[in-house]
Amino acid sequence: MRSLDQVLEVDSENQRVEVEGMTTYAALTDACLEYDCMPLVVPQLKSITIGGAISGIGIESSSFRHGLPHESVHSMEVLLADGEVVTCSPDNEHADLFHGIPNSYGTLGYILKLTASTMPVKPFVELRHVRYSSADEYFAAVGEACQGDADFIDGSVFDTDEMYLTFGRFVDNAPFTSDYTWLKMYFRSIREREQDYLSVRDYIWRWDTDWFWCSKNVFVQNLPMRLLLGRRRLNSISYQKVMRWNNRVGLTAAINKLLDRHPEGVVQDVDIPLENAAEFLRFFLDEIGIQPVWMCPIGGHDVNQRFPLYPLHGAGLFINFGFWDIVPNPDKHEAGYFNRKVENKVRELGGVKSLYSDSYYDEDTFWQLYDGEQYFALKQKYDPGQRLKNLYQKCVLKK
Numbered sequence: 035m036r037s038l039d040q041v042l043e044v045d046s047e048n049q050r051v052e053v054e055g056m057t058t059y060a061a062l063t064d065a066c067l068e069y070d071c072m073p074l075v076v077p078q079l080k081s082i083t084i085g086g087a088i089s090g091i092g093i094e095s096s097s098f099r100h101g102l103p104h105e106s107v108h109s110m111e112v113l114l115a116d117g118e119v120v121t122c123s124p125d126n127e128h129a130d131l132f133h134g135i136p137n138s139y140g141t142l143g144y145i146l147k148l149t150a151s152t153m154p155v156k157p158f159v160e161l162r163h164v165r166y167s168s169a170d171e172y173f174a175a176v177g178e179a180c181q182g183d184a185d186f187i188d189g190s191v192f193d194t195d196e197m198y199l200t201f202g203r204f205v206d207n208a209p210f211t212s213d214y215t216w217l218k219m220y221f222r223s224i225r226e227r228e229q230d231y232l233s234v235r236d237y238i239w240r241w242d243t244d245w246f247w248c249s250k251n252v253f254v255q256n257l258p259m260r261l262l263l264g265r266r267r268l269n270s271i272s273y274q275k276v277m278r279w280n281n282r283v284g285l286t287a288a289i290n291k292l293l294d295r296h297p298e299g300v301v302q303d304v305d306i307p308l309e310n311a312a313e314f315l316r317f318f319l320d321e322i323g324i325q326p327v328w329m330c331p332i333g334g335h336d337v338n339q340r341f342p343l344y345p346l347h348g349a350g351l352f353i354n355f356g357f358w359d360i361v362p363n364p365d366k367h368e369a370g371y372f373n374r375k376v377e378n379k380v381r382e383l384g385g386v387k388s389l390y391s392d393s394y395y396d397e398d399t400f401w402q403l404y405d406g407e408q409y410f411a412l413k414q415k416y417d418p419g420q421r422l423k424n425l426y427q428k429c430v431l432k433k
Contacts, residue, residue: 038146039083041065049152050108055085055145063238071152072234074100078241079270085145089135091344091388093303093354095186095202098331104136104341105334106151112143115421119146124339134412137344137404139389141425142416156204158211159186159237161230167195169312173353175199177308180331180351186237189329190224194319197329198224202237211236214243216265219255221247221326245270247326248358252276296366300324300373301358303388305332305346310383311353317379318355322372328356342405343425345386352385370394389429400426 038054041062045051046069053062059073060080066072073084077092084103086092088110092103100106109123112131120143122128122135134142166172172189179187179199186202208231214220220240223230232240249255252273254263263272280286300322306314308331318327332352346352361372368374374394380387381403387393395403409425427433 035144042147044069044071044152046071046152046154049154050149051152052147052149053084054147055088056083057085058083059087060239063235066152067155067235070155072155072238073103074106074151074153075103076238077103078239078246080239080242081271081274084148084150088145088148089138089140090390091137091303093330093332095188095200095330097354098180098187098333098351099185100153101332101334101336102136102344102346103150105336105339107132108149108151110135110148111146113146114143115417115419130412131416133339133341134343134408136341137389137425138409138412139425139428141422141428142412143422155234156206157234158205158208159202159232159234160205160208161232161237162201163224163228163230164199164201166197166199169194169197169315172197172199173308173311173315176311176329176331176353177351180333187331190221191315191319191327191329192225192325194316196225200224204234205231214240216243216268217257217260219244219247219249242270243268245273246328246356246358249273251360296363297360298363298367298370298372299360299392300376301391302373302376303354303356303390304376304380304385305352305354305387306380306383306385308351308353310385311355314353314355314379314383314385318357318376321375321379322357322361324357324359324361328354330354330356342408345405389425393430395430397426397430400430 035056039056040054041057042052044066049071051066058080059076059082062084063072063076075092075094075096077087077094082092087103088107109121110132111119111121113119120128122132124132166175176199184201185204189199191197211231211233221244253259260268332346332354335346373392377387377394413424423433
């Protein structure tokens, strides 16, 4: 599968791209930019593959208009567990698999190749950062902004009374451009300036240099370390290697055990209906306390397309909250104490949670949330021998 990492064709006239499933968005975006276009939604980190973003869930600041990456796909070639390759599209004999692949995490089959929409770009993106001081006012502004003419919308929450909404617009010319790929950090600029300009490529990867703000976990948010590492090593791919090494050797775990500390990683993306977003944010800042928090609206859904394993239905807006940090947890709690709080609140507010990180649902609750009836019908049809793990086994039990 690793060799299936090529961009096969960029058709800028018809705004489509044909690409293999293991192609990273870094490679895909570079290929598209040569033709002055880009995928409709480019997830934030260069190492994410397009197949991963379709069978998992991806998102970015164009999602308020274009939905999630799987909503821009026209067809897919999928390798099934028995070795058969099927082509699925929204209206062919395998339409059920086409709609079932998103959020299946490879448990129904693996994407070999797909065709998806692109959109034209201009050379630069103008940014405007607007501050708000109350959650209710903030999300009212989000709803209004998503009806406007911006090309990109996302937000950053630094405190209960410090929230920023960032508008991006394509422009042909820029009076200056900022560089956040080395010594300066994009997330800090949000609080420091109201207006900014980036090249379109630097805008797409504005979060990658510091893994949003998570680069602090590998101690590179200080000038000497940034000078030492250089521009090429400041990216999410480098940080992921460090974190995987730490998980493998258990260095941080050993230090915490020695010091009798019980921190809990809360690394999640959750999607909440707009009308409940302010309540969720207040809960999160009070009960979990991680800051900053990323906010990204999701809209543009085709109400005629239903993806049962990730049920963002209807035409209304959802708000994605991304938070990736450690809760100190000075008192020892059951495993997943804070993550369970998040899961329960998301369920209470009619939201849905991405499954790329830790999940603690019991099996009955899980299949209620992720349409177990439809999933097992697909499993029986496309993997009757149960050669692949099921979604609960893979994403919750981690078998």
